[in-house]
Amino acid sequence: MFALVDVNNMYCSVERVFNPRLDGRPLVVLSSNDGACIARSNEAKELGVQMAQPWFQVRHLQKSHGLVALSANFELYSDMSARMMAIASRYSPNVVPYSIDEAFIDFSGIPGDLTATSRHLRATVLQELGLPTSVGLAPTKTLAKLANHIAKTCDRKPGHYPTEQSRRLAQVCNTAELSAAELETLMAATDVGDVWGVGRKIAAQLNAGGVRSVLDLVSADVATLRRQFSVVFEKTVLELRGTPCMGVEEAPAAKQQILVSRSFGKAVTHLDGIVEAVSEFASRASEKLRLQGSVAGAIQVFIRTSPFRENERQYSPSVTVPVRPTADSRKIVSAACEAARSMFRPGFNYAKAGVMLVDLQQAESLGDQSELDLFGSGEPEASEGPDRSALMQAMDTLNRRFGRGAVRIGSTTAAKANDAGATSWAVRQDRRTPRYTTRWNEMPVVRG
DNA sequence: TCTGGGGTCCTAGGACCC
DNA sequence: TCTGGGGTCCTAGGACCC
Numbered sequence: 497m498f499a500l501v502d503v504n505n506m507y508c509s510v511e512r513v514f515n516p517r518l519d520g521r522p523l524v525v526l527s528s529n530d531g532a533c534i535a536r537s538n539e540a541k542e543l544g545v546q547m548a549q550p551w552f553q554v555r556h557l558q559k560s561h562g563l564v565a566l567s568a569n570f571e572l573y574s575d576m577s578a579r580m581m582a583i584a585s586r587y588s589p590n591v592v593p594y595s596i597d598e599a600f601i602d603f604s605g606i607p608g609d610l611t612a613t614s615r616h617l618r619a620t621v622l623q624e625l626g627l628p629t630s631v632g633l634a635p636t637k638t639l640a641k642l643a644n645h646i647a648k649t650c651d652r653k654p655g656h657y658p659t660e661q662s663r664r665l666a667q668v669c670n671t672a673e674l675s676a677a678e679l680e681t682l683m684a685a686t687d688v689g690d691v692w693g694v695g696r697k698i699a700a701q702l703n704a705g706g707v708r709s710v711l712d713l714v715s716a717d718v719a720t721l722r723r724q725f726s727v728v729f730e731k732t733v734l735e736l737r738g739t740p741c742m743g744v745e746e747a748p749a750a751k752q753q754i755l756v757s758r759s760f761g762k763a764v765t766h767l768d769g770i771v772e773a774v775s776e777f778a779s780r781a782s783e784k785l786r787l788q789g790s791v792a793g794a795i796q797v798f799i800r801t802s803p804f805r806e807n808e809r810q811y812s813p814s815v816t817v818p819v820r821p822t823a824d825s826r827k828i829v830s831a832a833c834e835a836a837r838s839m840f841r842p843g844f845n846y847a848k849a850g851v852m853l854v855d856l857q858q859a860e861s862l863g864d865q866s867e868l869d870l871f872g873s874g875e876p877e878a879s880e881g882p883d884r885s886a887l888m889q890a891m892d893t894l895n896r897r898f899g900r901g902a903v904r905i906g907s908t909t910a911a912k913a914n915d916a917g918a919t920s921w922a923v924r925q926d927r928r929t930p931r932y933t934t935r936w937n938e939m940p941v942v943r944g
Numbered sequence: 945t946c947t948g949g950g951g952t953c954c955t956a957g958g959a960c961c962c
Numbered sequence: 963t964c965t966g967g968g969g970t971c972c973t974a975g976g977a978c979c980c
Binding site: 526527529530534548550551552553555727728751754755756757803 | 954
């Protein structure tokens with residue numbers, strides 16, 4: 497038996513914990529550069545604000561409807577997420593975080609009434625963190641996701657499903673407690689597009705074939721669906737029918753690729769700005785790489801203009817540079833900058849860049865080869881300076897203690913922040929709230 | 945003026961080999 | 963004038979998730 501627990505409107509709910517005056521008001525949280533809405537309170541959804549909708553399209557609602565917008569405060573959200581996962585772990589030894597705001601809980605072997613347990617979990621998260629959650633329980637992950645969707649919908653739109661069920665299933669929905677007929681009623685009233693694994697493209701094709709509700713989908717022929725779509729989608733349908741196709745997946749696997757990319761606050765036209773940004777992204781990516789104990793075998797760099805500026809010339813090259821497996825910021829940064837220089841062409845308004853580390857392997861599986869550069873004796877850095885991994889460790893420790901960017905590779909931006917315009921590409925975040933739980937000097941203060 | 949930043953997995957097709 | 967078939971590996975691209 498799986499439970500899927502997730503925080504309702506996570507980013508908005510977190511902001512409200514620290515500023516209760518936001519309760520009841522339409523609220524959105526914006527992506528970097530305050531570009532698009534990535535979280536919406538129920539009130540904002542009522543106003544018609546869509547997921548990922550550009551902020552400039554809805555900003556007029558500030559005046560007319562009191563819409564409030566905040567810049568994303570990921571440091572705060574991550575910390576609150578970790579606290580939520582810790583609480584969930586009190587209820588089962590096997591909790592697998594799925595995203596920042598949700599986790600699968602494996603309840604196999606856990607005795608007692610699991611619906612009651614889930615309500616208790618929900619109450620605990622609400623009391624200790626102030627965050628509202630929903631829980632879906634079912635024998636497969638896809639059904640647990642569906643149950644979670646139903647629990648949330650029953651809570652938010654009481655008229656959507658039959659009244660009696662709406663009351664009973666709001667906040668916590670356990671498919672094991674539903675009769676077959678009841679489950680069919682709910683599936684018939686749920687859009688096929690709300691299923692986990694059905695995106696816009698597949699939903700459109702299903703609709704065109706007359707498959708509109710979840711009930712339509714589970715009644716369709718699996719072999720045909722597999723042929724029309726893929727084995728991935730076949731699993732989705734089987735799971736909806738109650739056949740488990742997705743395992744528990746303990747220990748979250750190390751990432752297979754690490755990407756750091758960002759849209760620029762302002763268009764960048766000069767090579768200097770591009771190199772600074774790429775250097776910064778490569779540096780961040782290297783930190784993430786070391787955090788999971790991996791080394792990278794190749795570095796992929798891309799730069800691109802804005803596809804939204806249709807009347808401007810477009811250019812979006814990408815270059816992959818193979819390297820001897822390494823986690824050294826200096827090597828990764830210099831390879832990434834080299835790639836950026838080779839791609840750069842003047843005359844374009846660049847809007848975004850990114851650095852992806854691929855061909856990742858666990859460092860220990862390579863022995864000392866990567867750290868010592870056994871085959872790189874010809875390179876000057878192989879035989880000089882302090883031990884590389886010790887240096888990187890020291891850098892990571894200082895950055896953790898004193899805040900990101902305290903110690904940097906020479907070529908990254910802040911090192912030359914004095915140059916006029918050096919940070920023209922930096923993100924804009926005009927509306928970010930304090931990082932209440934992770935920075936001493938931003939801690940909330942209570943005055944008597 | 946202003947359009948997110950991460951990730952996963954699968955498939956198709958080309959290169960290459962025998 | 964003639965031009966196989968099957969296997970593997972790699973990459974790019976497309977679907978999905980939050």
